[in-house]
Amino acid sequence: MAAAYIVIVAMLLTAYGQNNTFWENKRLHKHLEGNMDDKIRPLINQSSAIAVLIDVHLQAIQGLNEKEQQLESTIAIACHWNYETLVWNKSDFGGITGINISPKDAWIPELVLSNSVESMFLLTENRENTNNIAVMSNGDATWFTGGHLRTGCHIDITKYPFDTQTCTITISKTVSDSELYIRASSEKVTTVLYDENSEWSLKRSVVKTRALYEYITFLDIHITLARHSLFYTLNVVVPVALLSFMTVLCFKVPVASGERLSYSMALLLTFVVLLNLISESMPRVPKHISYLQLYVNCQLTIAFVITTLSIMLVNISYPKDEADIPCVVKLYFWYYNYRKRRQTVNLDSSEETAADKKSDRKPNTQPQSGTETVSSLDRSSVIHRIENVLFWGFMAIFICSTIMFLILVTI
Incomplete structure (x- = not known):
């Protein structure tokens, strides 16, 4: 009997906790809803710049077209910044440490693929089909974007078929102003989920931040590929x-x-x-x-x-x-x-x-x-x-x- 009583009490506590978590999440979203705006930067002091750190995850190289001089790749880009207007006390909302919000409801950095062979490919052009933003209780946010990219690449076939090609994917912001600053959080490209190409082997991949002027920054993703010559x-x-x-x-x-x-x-x-x-x-x-x-x-x-x-x-x-x-x-x-x-x-x-x-x-x-x-x-x-x-x-x-x-x- 004692064991059955303990099981029943545990089930009741679990059910109560689930209801409490649901209502607390709803209350937290309603609390933060008034502080969300997709057009205004989430800063209390709007005169300062917001810094966005970017991590690059290389997933696949579809091919390298020598004649068209184009590189087809699949890349995921993780953006990190801080929402100063979306901060809450975990103890006031049932210990909730993080929530997911839609990009169409909150601000996200406007990023562009500068050397895309397509017409001005924006990494944030469709907010409704992008991933949700993960926001922590201290305001730290993480958002993933990217996809199948087609960029230009200068090809040198002098040493064909023993050649090595280095292609660059350039990411920048849409507006050249002092309100947004982007930089790479690490020079290393993450290749944990990389799928090896049948014709090219990945030799090196790095990310470097390049500043044209004080507030005009670019991220250059350098990908070095070696052809399988056998x-x-x-x-x-x-x-x-x-x-x-x-x-x-x-x-x-x-x-x-x-x-x-x-x-x-x-x-x-x-x-x-x-x-x-x-x-x-x-x-x-x-x-x-x-x-x-x-x-x-x-x-x-x-x-x-x-x-x-x-x-x-x-x-x-x-x-x-x-x-x-x-x-x-x-x-x-x-x-x-x-x-x-x-x-x-x-x-x-x-x-x-x-x-x-x-x-x-x-x-x-x-x-x-x-x-x-x-x-x-x-x-x-x-x-x-x-x-x-x-x-x-x-x-x-x-x-x-x-x-x-x-x-x-x-x-």
């Missing part, structure tokens, strides 16, 4: 590098096989098709040219030069007469003969034994009068030497250009 590396950079390497290997295809020209032309056409696919995927920013564009065009130029040289080498390998051979190749033939004569002279003047001289020395079948012709030379051997020189030369160009590209996009 997809572009596997689908753009690696295919271009492999195709460039295969192009250099053209000089290792024997001319006698008859497949060198078809091999070179096939790689050149593949390069052109790949370049069209890459150009469609790359961001179009007229003011900037990425290192990747320069790298791809450099490799395309190398492929064009290699194809041209391959055609010339095939033509030299099967000339109709000696006049069809270029002067540069004839000069190399002359240098080739000159070196062979020098080697023969050095062998004759050496102090080796007669047996070694007999075994190492080769009969000199070349004319000594300097009137030797190209047809008397081993044309295939000379062309093979030229191909080796071109192979290692273009291989060095390919390696150096690739290393330079990787250094430029990663520093």
